[in-house]
Amino acid sequence: MTRRTENEARLAPLFAAAMQGERKAYGTLLHEVAGLAKRYVTRKLGPQAECDDVVQEILISVHKALPTYDPARPCMPWLAAIMHFRLNDWLRARYRSTQHVHVPIEDVQDFLADTVTEAPLAYEYVTKAVGSLPQGQQAVIHAMYHDELSVAETSEKLGMSISAVKVTAHRAYKKLRTRLEEE
């Protein structure tokens, strides 16, 4: 039996009972829907904090749209259409909001006097140079400087000994120095 058919078999009786007003069945249904929605949204968006917002939007939509559900028809297409619609709705709203970011001037006035070309340019050079390192060295540099972990934490995260982390980092510094001097 496919997952979709399994879901259908599990959810259809819950939908029918929920439409009769059975509170317990409705609660179970919403939990099941939340689980499905969470998997769907996480698959589409990745593990973001906003996933919960979309899941909640989907739950509210299911609650509102229940009168349009026909128990004689399969429930999964109905649910899938709502999940898809709400996710797209949320994405549209997010793109809209990122296009119109309002940053108060007080938040950036300290940085406005800074040079606007040197820092990003230097960052670009470093990023490019780090990208040319072998995978292991990249992982160590990324953990120590991007994630700001200590040597001990880096060794724990990457499953390496502390001395191996130090040696790898040292080799990475040497290569980086050479690459940046060449540039």
Added chain:
Amino acid sequence: MTTESLIAELTMQARPVARIAHARVCAEWCAVVLLCLIGGCVVSGVAEELYIRLNDPLFIGELALNVMLIVIAGCAATAFAYPDRAQAPLLKPALIACFAGYSGLVASTIMSAPALESSAHGLECFTCILSFAALPAIWMFWRLRSLASTRPMHAGAAAAMMAVATGCLGVRLVEHETAAAGLLLWHYIPLLVISAVGLLLGKKIFRW
């Protein structure tokens, strides 16, 4: 608010839900369209030569296409308001067939009618169409708003198209003009334009 607390809150609101059947909504708009057509014909008076024109195959074809468009656009608008019916595979081909029929009809009309007749239809036709279409449009948008459209723009366009097709049918029953090239300009191009306006209205009105 966490998902768990939302579920708890929604569960507390559980109550028997009265299903809004697709067929019922279709029957409702059919009744509104019929009432509107009958009311319009009673108020404006059916064209005297309507019975004579009913022998013209082009006129019969036009009326049939109007009825077909009302039914298809109305069913499509209603289907777009139900999450699981919005992808009905027959909707698009049916609409395309309908517009192909209109194209054939307009081409035949232009070929058969003398050029002078192109001025037979005018702005008055358009305002009359709007007056016939107003009630079905208002009713349709109001009714579909209470459903759960996952394709609001499609639903809006189809609802507007159904209403204007009702207007086109009503006008053809009460006006004294015969078919002419102006039919395209004053009846069927406005139908497409108002359907396009329906797209935008749907986006605003069918939010839920």
